[in-house]
Amino acid sequence: MQKIVILTGAGISAESGLGTFRAEGGLWAEHRIEDVATPEGFARNPKLVVDFYNARRAQAAEAEPNAGHLALSRLEKDFAGEVVLVTQNVDDLHEKAGSRRVMHMHGALKGALCGRCEHRWEAPLVMAPGDSCPQCTQPAARPDIVWFGEMPYDMEQIYEHLSEADLFVSIGTSGNVYPAAGFVSEARRHGARCMEFNLEPSAVGGLFNDIRIGPATQTLPEWVAEVLAN
């Protein structure tokens, strides 16, 4: 085995105290997607949206990586082949755990994006609606988060990695949001073995060769030890 491509979702950060989206009492039970995670919602009420991400940025800044994040950073460091980590998460817990090669396909709380010129820069801890862009000076700053209806980042590169993967691993994601939910089919089509780590099989669970049920802080350290022992 030479190349492992890993996709993570909110479940890997759950044991670090960051809420998932679709659980009972999760973020999407308390906030309407169309209000806080769409360009139309932002146009209607920028303050609501900026405040929502300010709160999540503050929470993520306090959070610590858990044994699941740490196991993946160990894998990247010690595996003889290539490890590519793609995350749907907008927190930086993979980086805090020491992972170096992380693709944030849904953007990052640490980033700000200009809605006019698409310049990207490091967000302050607290953003305000109408903050100006350091490049074009327009008052068009927004959180650098990929909202519903927008194109996720790095898709071309990600599909290339999936086509080269020997093993595709999906961790803590419910398999409801595309294109990420389609990565397992794509990897299979190119001949990769596919593994899922979750508390229960996801919506696309039937497509995996192997499903490991349990909290990521337990299942991931075990699995990484197995891979590194072989």
Ligand code: OAD
């Ligand atoms: P979800 O909230 O949809 O799913 C989280 C998944 O993690 C569920 O399948 C849980 O069973 C699983 N899970 C929870 N705790 C776990 C644990 N300790 N160990 C292992 N698995 C656990 O979150 P995502 O699938 O990441 O996008 O959501 C995908 C996208 O939808 C997000 O990136 C976000 C959201 O809308 C945007 O905001 C653009």
